[in-house]
Structures are given as C-alpha cells and as structure tokens.
Amino acid sequence: DIDDVGHKYYLELVLEDVLDKDSTVNCTAEVLYHLGNKNIAPDVQFTLEGELKNTEEADNIFYSRIKSLEKELVAENIPDSHGNVPPEMEPVRLLAWVASGYVIWQNSTENTKFQLAQIKRVKQVKRSDEYLEFDYTILLHEMVSQEIIPWQMTVLWHPQHGVQVTQDSRQPKHASQ
Amino acid sequence: DQVFHIVPETLQQVQHLQHLCSTLLLDLWKPQLPEDISTGEDLHIRVPARLVQEVKDSLDHHMISYKVLIPDVQELVDQSMPKERKSHRQVPEGYVYTQYHPMDEIYQWMTQIQKSNSELVTQHSLGKTIENRTLYYLQISQPSDKTKKIIWMDCGIHAREWISPAFCQWFVKEILQNYKSDPKISRFLQNLDLYVLPVLNIDGYMYSWEKDRLWRKNRSPYMNGTCYGTDLNRNFNSSWGSIGVSYNCTSEIFCGSGPESEPETRAVAQFIEKKKSDILCYLTIHSYGQYILTPYGSTTEPPSNSEELMHVAKKAADALMGKYGTSYEVGSTSLILYSNSGSSRDWAHMIGIPFSYTFELRDNGTHGFLLPSEQIQPTCEETM
Numbered sequence: 410d411i412d413d414v415g416h417k418y419y420l421e422l423v424l425e426d427v428l429d430k431d432s433t434v435n436c437t438a439e440v441l442y443h444l445g446n447k448n449i450a451p452d453v454q455f456t457l458e459g460e461l462k463n464t465e466e467a468d469n470i471f472y473s474r475i476k477s478l479e480k481e482l483v484a485e486n487i488p489d490s491h492g493n494v495p496p497e498m499e500p501v502r503l504l505a506w507v508a509s510g511y512v513i514w515q516n517s518t519e520n521t522k523f524q525l526a527q528i529k530r531v532k533q534v535k536r537s538d539e540y541l542e543f544d545y546t547i548l549l550h551e552m553v554s555q556e557i558i559p560w561q562m563t564v565l566w567h568p569q570h571g572v573q574v575t576q577d578s579r580q581p582k583h584a585s586q
Numbered sequence: 587d588q589v590f591h592i593v594p595e596t597l598q599q600v601q602h603l604q605h606l607c608s609t610l611l612l613d614l615w616k617p618q619l620p621e622d623i624s625t626g627e628d629l630h631i632r633v634p635a636r637l638v639q640e641v642k643d644s645l646d647h648h649m650i651s652y653k654v655l656i657p658d659v660q661e662l663v664d665q666s667m668p669k670e671r672k673s674h675r676q677v678p679e680g681y682v683y684t685q686y687h688p689m690d691e692i693y694q695w696m697t698q699i700q701k702s703n704s705e706l707v708t709q710h711s712l713g714k715t716i717e718n719r720t721l722y723y724l725q726i727s728q729p730s731d732k733t734k735k736i737i738w739m740d741c742g743i744h745a746r747e748w749i750s751p752a753f754c755q756w757f758v759k760e761i762l763q764n765y766k767s768d769p770k771i772s773r774f775l776q777n778l779d780l781y782v783l784p785v786l787n788i789d790g791y792m793y794s795w796e797k798d799r800l801w802r803k804n805r806s807p808y809m810n811g812t813c814y815g816t817d818l819n820r821n822f823n824s825s826w827g828s829i830g831v832s833y834n835c836t837s838e839i840f841c842g843s844g845p846e847s848e849p850e851t852r853a854v855a856q857f858i859e860k861k862k863s864d865i866l867c868y869l870t871i872h873s874y875g876q877y878i879l880t881p882y883g884s885t886t887e888p889p890s891n892s893e894e895l896m897h898v899a900k901k902a903a904d905a906l907m908g909k910y911g912t913s914y915e916v917g918s919t920s921l922i923l924y925s926n927s928g929s930s931r932d933w934a935h936m937i938g939i940p941f942s943y944t945f946e947l948r949d950n951g952t953h954g955f956l957l958p959s960e961q962i963q964p965t966c967e968e969t970m
Binding site for chain 1: 685686795799802817832837838839875924951952953954955956957958959960961
C-alpha cells in the first residue's frame, strides 16, 4: 500500500518462449495500480535477466510472405470453434496476441483479468511505406465478470521496428442476444 | 430430421401450425416466419428426429394432412457435402472421442453407450431444459447386494467450455473400456456408483454450436424475450445473489430471478437433494484456468472439512501433473480465484456432501475456451 497513490506489487516471474518451451528468461517487475481513477493504466517497470531469443529469421519470412500477397490478407475466427488455427495464420494470431497485451495493459485494474479469446476478424490495410498494418477486431475475455468484450485495434508491425497499436477502441456488444 | 410439406386448409389449422412451430421451436423453411403461414400456401417445416412422432401425432389429431418432403435431412446434407467425419457419427465403436461433438451426436452416443454396456449403464432423465430438451445422466453401477456410495460428475454447465462435455464422454468411455482389465477401476466400481451428466446446459451448448461460440449461460428468456440467459453456476441456492453476480440479464453472471429459478438448476438440485445421503463426492467440470477449486466462493470462511478437502485435491493435482507436467492450482475459490455465490459446488457442500470440487480444465488462457481438439486427449488423460 502506498498512501494516496495506490497499490504496488513486486513480481518475480519466468518468461517462457511460446514456440520453444525450454527457452526461459527470468524477470522482475514492479506494477503500480493507481488509486481511484480507473482510467490510468498501471505503471509497469521490468528488468530482464538475460536476453530474449533472436527472431529475425522468422520475422523476415513472415514479412516477405505478407508483402508478396497479391490481395490484402483477410481472415475470420482465429482460432475457429474447434480451436484450430491454419498454420499460415499462426503469425497473425501471435501478432494479435502481442498487440492485445498492450490493450489489456491499458485497461487493467486490480480487479480485472483479461485474456485474448479469439480474433473475430482481421483485415490487412494497404500501406505505401514499409510497415504492415492490420485492422483487428478481437474478443477479450474478462475473468471476473466473465464478459466477452469486442475490441477494435489497428496494429502496425515491421521486423526491425516491432509492434505498435496506433488505435484501439472498445466495441459495443451485439444486440443479437 | 424430416421436412414436412403441409398446405393448411382452414384458419384453425394455420393457428395450430403456428402454435406448434413456436412451442416446439421448429425450423421453418418456408415461409420464413410463423406469421406468414396462411391457408392455401405451401408450408415446409424441418422437424428434428426426436420430435417427428410428436409432430405427426399432433397433425393427425388436428386432421391436418401432410407429406414428408425429405425423409432424411442428414442424408441430403451428406450427399451435397461429403464429410470425412460421417462414418464416425452413429457408432460408439467408431465414436471419435478426440473431436468435439454437437448435442444431437451426444444424445445418440448416450443411447448407444447404454445399449452396448447394458450390464453396467442405465440412462435416466432428470427433467427438461427451458427449451424443453431432456436432461439425461448415465448411471454406471456394478450389480451388487450392497448399497454403494455415489460419485456425481456433471459437465457443460457453461456452454462455451466445450472441453468439459468432451471430458465427461471420455471418462465414461475409459471406465467402460477398462473396468474388467484395470484393477483400480474394477475396485472402484465394486464400492462406488458413478453418475455422469455429460451436458447440463444443453440449450446453451447447442447455441454455442449454432449461433455464438462464446455463449455461457442457459437460454432462458427475460424482459419479454429481449434478453436471454441465466448463469446456471450462480443460480444454485448457496448464498444466492449475495456476491460475484449481476441482477441484470445482460450480464454473463446474471444469477436468475431467484435461487433455482432455472429448470436445469432445479432438475439437478432436486435429484442431488434426494440422493444426498449416499453421495460422497460432487464434481463439476469447467474450463479454463487449470484449477481444482474447493468451497466456498461466497465466503472466505473455510468449510468444516477444509483440511481433508485440500489434502485430496492436492493429491489429485499431483497425479494430474505426473502425466504431462500440467500444473493445476488448488484452493478455495474465494481465495485463489474470485468471489461468487450460487455455485453448484458450494451448494453441494452446504447440503452435506463432504467432497465437492470444481475442476477448471486446460488451458491457462492461450486458447482459453477455444481449446484445440488435439488437446482433448492429453487433457482427458491427465484429468482421468
């Protein structure tokens, strides 16, 4: 407890490479949840004890593949109802996962626990520069309320410049219930 | 399923047909809406197999003549769209336990399983869902002269948690395939009866197949049909409505209009209440999160036998981890997850069932509710 400021958590965690379970890196972090105002994202500081794997090769393969598509990429329901993801969509899913991490961070409080549930729709947006741009509509699952929340996010990516969420907004739930 | 062709002759017939369509929720192929049914106009209705006799009887009773336009809808579908799964559909010897199955197939599976294992398995009805579907459980019981204690397990309280019904089916299959050869299972059945409810929230489960994969609640209409669904796991009579719920139908954790307001809840609760003195263990299977949860969700006060509950749960988690290294967290819901009231697990313990657990199966959030079917086998094996 930090009076008049909020609650600070000290964390020791282990990062595990999703694509290589034996590859781990230790990490320490401090998270500060601000008192009162629910519209400020928690402050996060972290230190990696070691290095993250180099992903240049895989990044470049994905980048070239998308750049060489004749038509802009469009896809829906990743994973599908049975949990399946076509192999060529896996990087698209991972990109969404990273980008959703940003959205989740910006919208988290001490009383929320968000997970990416599904990519409802993804559409590649044509760009004149070297960046790749994807317009995602994702579904976030919030554990405490059990709600499924649609969220739109515009994601920029480049192998050397990393991921950026340039725009995101919470979407209204369908009236179809 | 069959498609009937009817040409209504009188206004009375029209009204009866409209009534039939809306009460049985029949699938109108032509016209689109019940209000467009009229005399002298073609009417095509698809009737699910289980209602065919009932509908025929009703038409006969009201002197409405009909023709069966399509005697087997599935056959037509298969012809137009060859499915590789077709050969696995009806027969449990060919039943694919490593795939997710829609409700119609699960109903068929239950019938078949009972038929091919009639010395051990009986199928019983608990009641009906809000959309009038029958809730069945399977009783696995080795004939003996001593009364045996009961272990109850239900799956699929929450529609979107598909791995849960998959596990119940797997569990039944494992027991029936191995009870003669596996000494552990054989000893089990000498002393205990197993009652398994493969899908509790049938309407919701079907809805998650047909309309909204991430649906959670049942399909109870509220607010004049403008809002649907009660969270069945907030609807039991255990500190109902006190914490971790919403009183608003639009919420995923809407607790209903009162404890046991939902027919599904009532059907299960009434049965368990009746048998409670013989029930040793109540298990309810959910996903996701990888937890074994003990009572209570509605309070942090530990239950009277909390040490024993934890001890058994920890042993279970260790055994589970021994299979594929999957780690499960063990503890009381209110302490390790979140507060909630009206859960079936809390209720079971409160009425005196000593061992009451919620299992939250794989995974940890990577796929969440959309667990790939390749994970059905390892999940079920480790949980077994």
